[in-house]
Amino acid sequence: MVEGIGARILLRVWVALILVFLFLPLLLIFFYAFNTSNVESWPIPGLTLKWFSATWNDDNVRTALGLSLQVGLVATVIALVLGSCAAFAIHRTDFFGREVVSLMFILPLALPGIITGIALNAFFSFNNIQLSIWTIVVGHTTFCIVVVYNNVIARLRRTQGSLVEAAMDLGANGFQVFRDITLPLISTSVVAGAMLAFALSFDEVIVTTFTAGAQSTLPIWIFGQIRHGVLLPEVNVVVSFVILVTVIPVLFAARLTGGGGAARVAAR
Amino acid sequence: MRATESSTSLLRWACLAAAAVVTVTACGSSSTATGSTIAPPPTATMKPQASIGAGEGQLNLILWDGYADKSWADPFTAATGCKLNLHPAGSSDEMVSLMKDGGGGQWDMVSASGDADLRLIYSGDVKPMNTDLIPDYQNFQAYFKSPPYNTISGVHYGISLQWGPNTLLYNTKKFTTAPTSWSVIYDKAYQGLVTVPDNPIQIADGALYLMKTKPSLGITDPYELTRPQFDATVALLKSQQPLIKHYWSLAADEITLFQNQDVVVGAAWPYQTIQLKGLPNGSDFADTIPQEGATGWADTWMLATKAAHPNCAYMWAKWVSTAQVQAEQALSFGETPVNSKACAQMDALQSGSCKQYHADETGAAYFNTIKFWKTPLATCDDGSNSCIPYADWVSAWTTIKG
Amino acid sequence: MAVKTTGRLPSKGAGAAPLQGLFWRHPWLRPLLLLAPPVGWFVLIYFAALVLLLVTAFWTIDPFTTQIVQSWSLDNFTTIVSDSTYGTIIGRTVLLAALVTITDAVLAFPFAYYMARVASRRWQTALFAAVLLPLWASYLARLYAWILILNHSGLLNWSLQSIGLPPANIGYSNVAMWLVFSYIWLPFMIIPVYAALERMPESLLEAAADLGARRWRTLRDVVLPLVLPGVIAGSIFTFSLTLGDYITPILIGGASSNLIGNVVYANIGIANNVPFAAALTMVPIAVMAIYLTIAQRLGAFEAL
Numbered sequence: 001m002v003e004g005i006g007a008r009i010l011l012r013v014w015v016a017l018i019l020v021f022l023f024l025p026l027l028l029i030f031f032y033a034f035n036t037s038n039v040e041s042w043p044i045p046g047l048t049l050k051w052f053s054a055t056w057n058d059d060n061v062r063t064a065l066g067l068s069l070q071v072g073l074v075a076t077v078i079a080l081v082l083g084s085c086a087a088f089a090i091h092r093t094d095f096f097g098r099e100v101v102s103l104m105f106i107l108p109l110a111l112p113g114i115i116t117g118i119a120l121n122a123f124f125s126f127n128n129i130q131l132s133i134w135t136i137v138v139g140h141t142t143f144c145i146v147v148v149y150n151n152v153i154a155r156l157r158r159t160q161g162s163l164v165e166a167a168m169d170l171g172a173n174g175f176q177v178f179r180d181i182t183l184p185l186i187s188t189s190v191v192a193g194a195m196l197a198f199a200l201s202f203d204e205v206i207v208t209t210f211t212a213g214a215q216s217t218l219p220i221w222i223f224g225q226i227r228h229g230v231l232l233p234e235v236n237v238v239v240s241f242v243i244l245v246t247v248i249p250v251l252f253a254a255r256l257t258g259g260g261g262a263a264r265v266a267a268r
Numbered sequence: 269m270r271a272t273e274s275s276t277s278l279l280r281w282a283c284l285a286a287a288a289v290v291t292v293t294a295c296g297s298s299s300t301a302t303g304s305t306i307a308p309p310p311t312a313t314m315k316p317q318a319s320i321g322a323g324e325g326q327l328n329l330i331l332w333d334g335y336a337d338k339s340w341a342d343p344f345t346a347a348t349g350c351k352l353n354l355h356p357a358g359s360s361d362e363m364v365s366l367m368k369d370g371g372g373g374q375w376d377m378v379s380a381s382g383d384a385d386l387r388l389i390y391s392g393d394v395k396p397m398n399t400d401l402i403p404d405y406q407n408f409q410a411y412f413k414s415p416p417y418n419t420i421s422g423v424h425y426g427i428s429l430q431w432g433p434n435t436l437l438y439n440t441k442k443f444t445t446a447p448t449s450w451s452v453i454y455d456k457a458y459q460g461l462v463t464v465p466d467n468p469i470q471i472a473d474g475a476l477y478l479m480k481t482k483p484s485l486g487i488t489d490p491y492e493l494t495r496p497q498f499d500a501t502v503a504l505l506k507s508q509q510p511l512i513k514h515y516w517s518l519a520a521d522e523i524t525l526f527q528n529q530d531v532v533v534g535a536a537w538p539y540q541t542i543q544l545k546g547l548p549n550g551s552d553f554a555d556t557i558p559q560e561g562a563t564g565w566a567d568t569w570m571l572a573t574k575a576a577h578p579n580c581a582y583m584w585a586k587w588v589s590t591a592q593v594q595a596e597q598a599l600s601f602g603e604t605p606v607n608s609k610a611c612a613q614m615d616a617l618q619s620g621s622c623k624q625y626h627a628d629e630t631g632a633a634y635f636n637t638i639k640f641w642k643t644p645l646a647t648c649d650d651g652s653n654s655c656i657p658y659a660d661w662v663s664a665w666t667t668i669k670g
Numbered sequence: 671m672a673v674k675t676t677g678r679l680p681s682k683g684a685g686a687a688p689l690q691g692l693f694w695r696h697p698w699l700r701p702l703l704l705l706a707p708p709v710g711w712f713v714l715i716y717f718a719a720l721v722l723l724l725v726t727a728f729w730t731i732d733p734f735t736t737q738i739v740q741s742w743s744l745d746n747f748t749t750i751v752s753d754s755t756y757g758t759i760i761g762r763t764v765l766l767a768a769l770v771t772i773t774d775a776v777l778a779f780p781f782a783y784y785m786a787r788v789a790s791r792r793w794q795t796a797l798f799a800a801v802l803l804p805l806w807a808s809y810l811a812r813l814y815a816w817i818l819i820l821n822h823s824g825l826l827n828w829s830l831q832s833i834g835l836p837p838a839n840i841g842y843s844n845v846a847m848w849l850v851f852s853y854i855w856l857p858f859m860i861i862p863v864y865a866a867l868e869r870m871p872e873s874l875l876e877a878a879a880d881l882g883a884r885r886w887r888t889l890r891d892v893v894l895p896l897v898l899p900g901v902i903a904g905s906i907f908t909f910s911l912t913l914g915d916y917i918t919p920i921l922i923g924g925a926s927s928n929l930i931g932n933v934v935y936a937n938i939g940i941a942n943n944v945p946f947a948a949a950l951t952m953v954p955i956a957v958m959a960i961y962l963t964i965a966q967r968l969g970a971f972e973a974l
Contacts, residue, residue: 015780042824082708089700118948122719142716509925515925669925
């Protein structure tokens with residue numbers, strides 16, 4: 001359809017406005033991180049770097065950051081193993097209940113996070129499992145598995161089965177096929193899945209609120225501080241940092257998979 | 269003089285305790301109700317520790333906003349090595365909920381108010397404490413050594429902390445003279461400019477208002493309401509809902525609301541006023557207790573049954589019971605200390621504050637004017653069973669907020 | 671491609687042959703071993719938790735000690751159905767979700783149209799990345815940014831006052847929630863709509879033009895029906911995420927801003943009434959189940 005000049009101009013204006021709408025709030029936070037005043041009003045009186053050092057020196061922030069990193073890494077590693085296994089099994093074999101199992105792996109992202117959160121909370125208290133870093137890991141791993149699974153299976157569906165068959169014709173055993181053929185082919189999707197899973201875990205607050213005890217991950221610290229309203233300048237710095245830490249792996253992952261994988265996952 | 273006044277309160281609290289116990293037995297019992305003795309709290313037989321060992325390096329506290337201010341918390345950490353992990357709660361309900369299962373191994377202590385204490389004790393979520401380990405306990409005013417809300421059959425389930433009233437906070441630009449009645453928070457003239465706590469116990473404040481303004485209802489105790497009294501109070505609060513800008517859950521919420529001039533009047537704790545007065549435009553804010561009187565709270569530091577850091581917990585209880593810290597906390601929050609020696613310290617920090625906060629002998633008379641938070645039970649003081657229990661308050665509160 | 675080619679066949683490891691044989695004789699063994707850990711995780715933890723939640727909805731709590739009483743009862747459900755407050759809250763949440771969905775659809779369509787049909791290849795990738803970025807930039811961060819904008823002395827009021835208008839008082843209100851939800855879920859709507867528009871063959875539009883349809887007619891009769899599955903796919907996200915959200919109403923809700931999400935949250939964290947919270951969560955689950963069935967009928971799943 002040949003859109004008229006008028007329509008094109010209108011569309012361009014609309015796109016520009018939407019882009020401003022999407023990015024202005026994020027840029028605002030970066031601005032506020034340099035605010036000299038600790039009252040969050042506009043316009044900003046002046047710029048300073050002092051909140052960066054104040055935030056770094058805050059013990060609670062460092063503890064929360066450390067916990068977020070630990071949980072992210074452990075959850076990602078477990079999810080990598082389990083998610084990839086699931087992807088292989090479902091891709092290769094047609095078995096009874098395959099559709100059901102496929103659907104099962106969508107649920108953690110399809111259901112609102114609060115349901116996953118309170119279900120896990122009820123599960124832990126019913127089984128007298130004390131809340132700790134491990135319960136947080138369990139919650140995160142559950143949806144990280146889904147992310148890895150999605151990415152790996154999408155790539156597996158695009159790889160040619162004939163490569164594997166050719167290798168086996170040449171006498172390679174199962175393990176060698178896996179190591180030399182399959183793994184290199186899916187490696188980028190595995191890495192992409194891992195990065196997305198880590199980003200998801202690092203930013204997660206909805207499920208974590210229910211699976212954490214007295215521990216604070218970084219998003220929980222942020223949530224508490226926003227409500228508390230006292231350390232808001234530090235919140236600005238931490239939030240800017242979280243934006244960068246989640247965006248960079250995602251950009252990287254999108255590069256590796258050509259954009260499709262990242263788009264299909266809900267950000268929590 | 270003081271003895272009779274405190275014994276009247278003692279009697280009131282004893283009745284409450286007895287009523288609570290009876291209700292708990294009725295609710296939680298099976299078939300052995302007839303002829304059996306009143307069930308003691310589940311943790312009654314747990315012997316508290318005899319001495320304070322080495323600090324564990326960490327202490328997880330559930331507390332009201334402002335109860336661990338840096339000015340006395342940082343010296344505590346420096347002296348004992350116990351790092352504080354604070355979780356401010358907005359209501360007694362939240363405290364009880366967080367403390368379930370003995371604190372879940374997560375939380376060590378909770379600064380519970382009178383309406384949470386008995387619930388915590390009878391759920392077995394807190395355990396007895398050894399008052400011998402708190403040297404300043406000897407200096408507590410007599411009533412607060414074993415108040416009925418935290419001491420049962422001589423067993424102490426916590427160390428009394430401080431007490432105070434709920435106040436009416438207002439913007440002096442809007443109210444040039446202090447409002448004399450709570451009617452201002454029910455007045456349509458202030459539509460969208462009012463805030464009250466997001467807490468079902470707020471219904472008692474409505475009942476207190478009706479106690480004075482609608483005597484025909486016959487309310488004598490704002491926590492013991494018969495069905496008609498309760499319905500009238502709920503109707504009052506429902507009519508208030510359109511006036512509310514935002515129900516505050518943490519003290520910080522209310523401070524932000526007033527600071528941003530989103531509201532001009534509301535129910536508050538003295539803490540918010542003190543914080544607001546510290547701002548550059550601090551003279552814009554003031555508080556008062558209107559003629560109908562006030563509800564209030566008496567707080568206790570309680571030890572979680574599954575506390576992971578009991579030594580740090582006792583060190584904290586010791587610390588906040590000293591006259592100096594009691595005085596600092598009283599002035600920071602705007603409440604009254606239980607340590608009789610704190611009076612002198614308060615006057616040293618802020619002249620005239622001892623009298624202002626009733627930390628001296630006038631305390632007893634003032635104490636009796638406040639309707640302290642207590643858990644509403646089905647059993648009324650006179651023994652009849654027609655009062656509305658707290659569970660109904662909670663569901664009514666959701667209906668009120670809409 | 672990393673296929674290793676050497677002159678000789680690689681020798682088989684000593685342990686591999688029996689294992690290979692085992693998998694050859696029992697072909698179901700390998701998928702079983704591969705599936706056991708992840709499926710085990712899901713069934714033993716996730717599903718067990720969901721089932722427990724469902725069962726808990728039929729229990730009650732002791733009002734004084736707030737401990738769960740494991741006796742079968744329909745009390746929670748009768749309360750939700752009979753008390754008009756919950757009807758109001760559910761209605762308000764569903765209405766807000768619908769409003770947010772419509773807003774996002776309206777905002778997304780021209781943007782996605784430009785991306786799919788007007789922009790050059792390079793701009794397409796750039797715009798796609800631009801839409802993806804905020805999606806991943808931390809939910810709390812984006813919510814907090816709006817708190818900064820909407821608060822009394824924030825950017826919005828400053829802008830209004832600098833052009834002479836009175837300050838807007840929307841810091842704690844349903845309007846604020848509508849704005850924030852529309853903002854946060856917008857990328858979820860743009861992406862499926864863009865995908866649907868991209869898949870639309872040019873030939874259909876040319877055919878319509880050949881048959882004499884002018885631009886608006888083509889838009890209405892050809893483009894919109896083809897884009898609908900994409901819009902529905904996006905709406906699955908906007909709807910479901912709004913139904914379960916509790917953080918936004920807590921931080922920027924006003925007096926009449928209780929949504930299902932924060933009532934559930936309050937019942938868990940404050941009232942400690944897990945059975946009632948569980949019963950209440952059945953509502954968004956039921957709503958989403960109905961919505962997903964309708965969406966599937968309309969072909970949204972292929973557009974995901």
